Amino acid sequence: MRKLIFFMLLSVIICDLYGQVTISGKIKDYKGKPVPGASVSLKETYDGAVSDSSGNYIFTTSEKGDFIFLVTNIGYRSSEQKITIGTTALSIDVSIKEELSELKAVTVISGSFAAGDTKRAATVLTSLDVVTVGGGNADITSAVRTLPGAQQIGEKEGLFVRGGTGAETKQFIDGTLVNNPYFANAPDLGSRGRFSPFLFKGTVFSTGGYSALYGQALSSALILESIDLPERSAANLSVSPIILGGGFQDLSKDKKASWGVNYNYVNLVAYFNIVKQTPDYFTMPAFHNGDANFRIKTKNGIIKYYTTFSKSDMGLRRQDIDSLSMKDAFGLKNINWYNNISWRENLGKGWKMNLGAGYSTNTDDINQQLQDQDNKQQFITDKPWLQAKNFTLKNRQDLSQVKAVFEKRLFGISTIRFGGEYMYSINDNNYNDTLKSKLVDNFESLFAETDIYVTNDVAAKIGGRFENSSILGKVNFAPRISLAYKVGNGAQVSAAYGIFYQKPENQQLIYTRSLGYTKATHYILTYQKTTNDRIFRAEVFYKKYADLIKTDAITFNYFNYNNGGSGYAKGIEFFWRDKKSIKNFDYWISYSYLDTKREYLNYPQQLFPDFAATHTASVVTKRFFMDIKTGFNFTYSYATGRPYYNFMYNGTGNKYVIADQGKTNDYHSLGFSANYVPSLGKQNSKLFWVLVASVTNVLGNDIVYGYNYSYNGVNKMPINPAAKRFYFIGVFFSWGVDRTEDAINNNL
Amino acid sequence: MKKFIAAMALLATISVNAQSEKYVQTMKTNLAKFDSVKTTADYQALAATFERIGDAEKTQWLPYYYAGLALTTAGWMDQNMDKDANAEKIKAVCTKAEAIEKNAEVYTIRNMAATQQMIVDPQSRWMSYGQEASGYLQKGMQLDANNPRLYYLQAMSVFGTPEQFGGGKAKAKPIFEKAIALFKAETPKPLYPHWGQKEAEAKLAECQ
DSSP: EEEEEEEHHHHHHHHHHHHEEEEEEEETTTTTTTTTEEEETTSSSOOOOOOOSEEEEEEEEEEEEEEEEHHHHHHHHEEEEEEOOOOOOOOOOOEEEEEOOOSOOOOTTTTTEEESSSTTTTTTHHHHHHHHTOOOOOEEEEEEETTTTBBOSSOOOOOOOTTEEEEEEEEEEEEEESSSOBOOOTSSSSOSSSSGGEEEEEEEESSOOOOOOOOOOOSSEEEEEESSSSSSSSEEEEEOOEEEEEEEEOOOOTEEEEEEEEEEEOOOOHHHSOOOOOSSEEEEEEEEEEEEEEEOOOOEEEEEEEEEEEEEEEEEEEEOOOOOOOOEEEEEEEEEEEEEEEEEEEETTTEEEEEEEEEEEEEEEEEEEOOOOOOOOOTTTTTTTHTTOOOEEEEEEEEEEEEEEEEEEETTTTTEEEEEEEEEEEEEEEEETTTEEEEEEEEEEEEEEEEEEETEEEEEEEEEEEEEETTTTTEEEEEEEEEEEETTTTTEEEEEEEEEOOOHHHHHHHTOOOOOOOOEEEEEEEEEEEOOOEEEEEEEEEEEEEEEEEEEEEESSOOEEEEEEEEEEEEEEEEEEESSSSSSSSEEEEEEEEEEEOOOTTTOOOOOOEEEEEEEEEEEEEEEETTEEEEEEEEEEOOOOOEEEEEEOOOOOOTEEEEEEEEOEEEEEEEEEEEETTTOOTTTEEEEEEEEESSSSTTOOOOOOOOEEOOSSSSSSEOOOOOSSSSEEEEEEEEOOOHHHHHHTTTT | OHHHHHHHHHHHHHHHHHHHHHHHHHHHHHHHGTOOOOOHHHHHHHHOOOOOHHHSSOSSHHHHHHHHHHHHHHHHHHHTSSSHHHHHHHHHHHHHHHHHOOOHHHHHHHHHHHHHHTSSSHHHHHIIIIIHHHHHHHHHHHTTTHHHHHHHHHHHHHHHHHHHGTTHHHHHHHHHHHHHHHHHHHOOOTSSOOOOOOHHHHHHHHHH
């Protein structure tokens, strides 16, 4: 009995010593919203708990005395407070503050589609996505045309964005402007881009409201960021009825530097003999393309150099529009050399630097003749509109530029970027060896922009750009502001405003230099919701054009230019991409509604321009079948008919009037491509090869982009592609060790 | 009275060894919970408990290791979990563990976290998170070439990679076999990890 009493006493003592106290409460953020998953503890002890889905926690402790009560949660600042534990239960509510973090913070996405930047959730297109757009023929511009905001324009080069012309979209590589991004081609035939999608790791297609770091594009910027070091050393070979090419890429053993050279020869003679083309090619298009690069890793950055050289020759005859018995013969020789060097360095102490320099030169040598049925040149001196079809034109454009951008981390994750650029451009024009002109421009800009993060949920980008062009003798200042607000997990609403200026085109400056900048003001509102495999985006925009270049009639064949034009564009766009719902199946859908009018060039009043369609839509699908190692890709594009006009000079009133107008039929086009990748799964295979086949306009729809009119306005001829379909088949070999296998083998 | 003295003596010894004894007992109690916890919230609570133990002990890496293991286990189990956020937590405890001791076991946790991030979207994440995951295995093997769990995880990665990309059952089989041989040779220290043999044997059976 004594023993029992003793043990009871002992247990009472122990219970008192180890008397348990309950601590409970709620964890909230500064907005009063409960924070689940926060860790609560008594510092230096084992005791604590995790807050539940409503932010509540509860635990018991046998500790007594003064302790530090600690609340921690990833992404939040931890909170510490002194508490004293006695014998009664404690109730402690704690508010914790969210930390600013680049991973969590909202990034402003208004107006821009970030493509291929895998670090961001807003990834839309990777370079592999670009080459597997069915019917896109591995052309970046063709792939971008499947995104909302871009028009289905096939008769001219370039991206026509939100009621803007092709010239209103500029391309930038590693920060610097690209002067002639497309291969030269005959009028009305369109053209593909010079740069392979594999050169780039990231593509940002901005449909407006873009950063103050870029300028001289009224509508849109295509911002390309080149790859850093390649993954491996490799030799490659391309074989197809149109292309023969080879190259070599060397990655140093320490993986700190690389260099490479490539060359390819494109000749369409065999292809045009098999696939009938509407124009009669008297010089079969042939291209010599070479490129070279080196890349060197520096202490905390990289230096990259890329150069490409291209020489092409072509000539074609088409029916003359003014005379059924005659033909127009158009010959074009082009030489293009592009150089870009950039140096990106993290300088430490929150400083980053981006330097870029570029030199490019482009020469077009055009010989246009009016010919009879026997292809003999004809001179019809009494009809100037026919005689004007005999000419030679030699145009050379040189652009040298430097650009420097510095970035400094301010408080939290907020940063400021600033810098400047200088461009020296020469445009040398020689018409018939009689009319010669040389345009020289010294263009400078200074810009600054700051990213301000108020919380992870609110971000603002405020910037401005100051520009000066010597040829215009005018300066401008362009403010840019955008805001983003996170409205839920992966969802944000953002808005952008900005003023954009662009110099008039060279062919206008040849006539007169008393012109000013053309101007556009953008207003954009975006909603975007992203998860890893899905993205939904809706955007409304309004763009106001001012000071557009207008043709000023003097007599029936003389005119001048002024800044009297104006216009607007507004619309709504949707984008949906889903890689999740069906396994190995990836698709996206774009839709754009556009309402736009402009008065420019010889438009007598504000009109819906001939390069814009009210409704545009694209459906892109990609499916890879593992068991047959083949992918099938289809792209369907649709646009409502575009208006077309014939503007004629009217002597009474000395102005242009609409002599005829109409609307083309709707545009339908189905593109297809298949890629067979037999090397998948071959272990230790040194050879990797891909067979690619593709067809544009599979269904053979009649595509009419618009109409050309004869001088008297009586005859009109449709503008069609050179052939209904374009077929491509080719094999691409690469010798080198596939890194995916390296990764596995190294572990064995 | 003798008994009272005996009891007091017992209490005295307990208090002398209280620190480590309390640690060992708490670790044992919580390790046993790996068999009973079910939901993601349970695993997160268990991980938080281990992390508190680690924070209080300061010189023990095992509590952090088990905190990471609890979170990766939840990651394998819960398909709807935000794997990036979970991996962020896992990496934080791994960093704490490595501040005390860098070893192969912690790399197994890092490997699993990166693998879970890769599986979210293998096509686009293979290059980043897949490389990261295999890098951890390599680093782990440099520290301990005979750690069976590293080989088990490597075999799992090969097993899960499509044959077309150089994976598959045939390629995974010899690695599972190596892992099992190493498991059999392993003599675990108290509280040290000793998981994976059963799983490796089950997977090897699938490879036959």
